Amino acid sequence: YFAMALPRKSTPFDTPEERITELEKMFGMSIDPVGSMDTMVIALGSAIFAITGAFIVAAWINNSYRPIRAKNLPLTTVLYVSGILWFVGDLPMNGHVLLTGAFSQCKFWNIWVRVLFCFIYTSVLSIRCYALDRVFNQNKPTRGLAYYLPSIVFIGGYIIYSIVTTALPGWMTIGYVEKLELCSTTEVYVIVTLCLLWFNWAIIIVMMIRLRNIQSTFNEFYEFLFICFFGMAAMVKTTTVHFTHPKYPLVLGYRIAETLGDVLIINGIILVIMAYPVVMSLVRNKEYEREWLLRLRTDGLQDMYEANLNLRAEGPVHYARMNGSVSNQLEKNAVDECGRESRYFDTQRFGHNHHEQDCVDREVCEGYRASEEVTAIPHCRGNADIRCYDTQSVDSLDTVDGGPKGRRIL
Numbered sequence: 324y325f326a327m328a329l330p331r332k333s334t335p336f337d338t339p340e341e342r343i344t345e346l347e348k349m350f351g352m353s354i355d356p357v358g359s360m361d362t363m364v365i366a367l368g369s370a371i372f373a374i375t376g377a378f379i380v381a382a383w384i385n386n387s388y389r390p391i392r393a394k395n396l397p398l399t400t401v402l403y404v405s406g407i408l409w410f411v412g413d414l415p416m417n418g419h420v421l422l423t424g425a426f427s428q429c430k431f432w433n434i435w436v437r438v439l440f441c442f443i444y445t446s447v448l449s450i451r452c453y454a455l456d457r458v459f460n461q462n463k464p465t466r467g468l469a470y471y472l473p474s475i476v477f478i479g480g481y482i483i484y485s486i487v488t489t490a491l492p493g494w495m496t497i498g499y500v501e502k503l504e505l506c507s508t509t510e511v512y513v514i515v516t517l518c519l520l521w522f523n524w525a526i527i528i529v530m531m532i533r534l535r536n537i538q539s540t541f542n543e544f545y546e547f548l549f550i551c552f553f554g555m556a557a558m559v560k561t562t563t564v565h566f567t568h569p570k571y572p573l574v575l576g577y578r579i580a581e582t583l584g585d586v587l588i589i590n591g592i593i594l595v596i597m598a599y600p601v602v603m604s605l606v607r608n609k610e611y612e613r614e615w616l617l618r619l620r621t622d623g624l625q626d627m628y629e630a631n632l633n634l635r636a637e638g639p640v641h642y643a644r645m646n647g648s649v650s651n652q653l654e655k656n657a658v659d660e661c662g663r664e665s666r667y668f669d670t671q672r673f674g675h676n677h678h679e680q681d682c683v684d685r686e687v688c689e690g691y692r693a694s695e696e697v698t699a700i701p702h703c704r705g706n707a708d709i710r711c712y713d714t715q716s717v718d719s720l721d722t723v724d725g726g727p728k729g730r731r732i733l
Contacts, residue, residue, distance in 0.1 A: 346503065346573065355575035361419040364579050368410055368586040375590045378601050379403050388608070390600040390615045398451055399596055405444040406589035410582075412437025415506075417582045418572030422504050429499045429506035434485050438516055442481040444589065445523040448550065450474050452530035459537045477523075484519070488512065505572070513565055517558075524554045549595045557588045 339356060346354045379400060382391050413419075415426045416437050426432065453473055457463050464470065488496045496512040499505075531547040564571050564581055571577035603611035 342504065349503075350570060350573070352570065352573070354573045357419065357421055360575060360579065364419055364582055365414060368582065371586050371590050372407055372410065375403060375406075375593050378594065378597050381601050381605070382597055385601070385604045388600070388604045389612060391597075391604060394596055394600060395451060395454070396597075398447055398454075399593065402444060402447045402596075403593055405440045405447060406593065408436055408440040409444055409589060410586055412440065413582050413585055416572070417578045419578065419582065422499070422506060427499050427501075427504075429497050430489050430493070433497050433506065433508070434488050439481060439485050441520065442484075442523065443478065445520065445527065445554070446474070446477040446481070448554075448592070449477065449523060449526050449530065452527060452534060452547065455537065456530055456533050460533055481519075517562055517565065520561075521558060524551070524558055527551060527554065546595055550592050553588045553591050553595075557585065560584050 343354050343356050382394075382396055382399075385391055386396060412432050415422060415432045416429075420426050422429070450473070454465055454470075457465055457470060493499070493507070495509060497506055497508045500507045527547070528551050531544065531551055534547060535544040537544070560581070564577060568574065568577055571581060600611075
């Protein structure tokens with residue numbers, strides 16, 4: 324954007340004031356020099372990332388807490404690290420530091436720090452959506468080439484894009500204008516980069532819509548609704564600023580709004596994912612986990628949870644293999660159990676014993692599920708508010724998890 328105003332001869336400025344005066348003559352606008360407000364923006368942004376980092380650290384400390392592990396903590400940590408590097412790339416590109424010395428490497432800071440990790444940040448959100456969709460909607464395992472191929476295509480494609488834009492000459496993408504001590508970008512480069520980001524968010528929105536019908540324990544539709552709101556706000560903000568005020572790094576108000584807007588959106592998304600389970604692990608540890616586990620079992624997701632989400636393993640947690648069709652397993656169990664009219668369902672340690680007649684009708688009874696190792700848990704599919712067991716008999720989390728050794732627990 325700035326290259327058109329570059330004079331044919333470029334000589335270094337003797338003072339910063341001389342540079343500002345020359346820039347104002349060239350662009351016909353008021354220029355705000357880098358100053359204390361920019362330092363405050365850097366400090367405020369760093370403080371917000373520190374708060375989010377405290378939540379991430381607390382989550383790793385409580386990594387054995389099952390509601391936290393269900394959030395795929397390693398992937399969320401990658402999201403956080405990508406956000407930090409995105410913010411670091413924003414600082415020189417948005418004009419908060421003088422582009423001299425190491426900061427004069429415009430291609431590095433823009434292509435390999437700011438843009439690439441912005442791509443990675445949104446790609447991680449897409450991968451997170453895809454993992455949930457593959458397990459709960461497609462009934463397919465999270466393993467094999469079909470699972471990893473989209474991630475490879477996403478990340479690999481963006482790395483190739485970074486390599487290509489770096490190899491191209493600066494007058495075609497982005498370059499350093501020594502006379503102005505500014506980075507000059509071409510309109511084509513800006514349009515292509517923004518189109519790729521819009522494409523990424525379009526995929527996230529499509530995946531979010533597909534996640535809207537997941538049963539309540541793993542229903543992250545509202546979570547992704549907030550994420551998409553933040554994402555659309557970021558894209559509208561960035562697109563508008565780049566095309567209506569292409570010289571925004573020279574104006575204090577615009578560069579502050581652009582940088583702090585990115586900081587709030589980056590951290591807001593991460594906190595939407597992690598804040599609630601982390602807070603609950605600190606203030607209502609056993610009570611919340613007990614409620615979460617009971618809801619998991621009541622929703623008929625215990626076998627799915629154990630077979631498909633590797634939440635019993637030590638160390639980093641990820642979506643693990645799935646040995647069969649989830650919907651077929653649930654249907655088979657429901658039919659087998661509902662065909663036994665005289666069957667009593669033992670809900671010992673979860674509530675009092677109940678007979679099928681305690682349910683409203685046979686459709687309600689389809690929610691009962693039993694296996695050889697797991698105590699049968701009733702689930703009233705016909706009415707989410709009906710619970711066919713007495714939760715008042717559950718006094719503590721130890722009661723929930725205190726079964727025989729032969730019984731699988733989460």
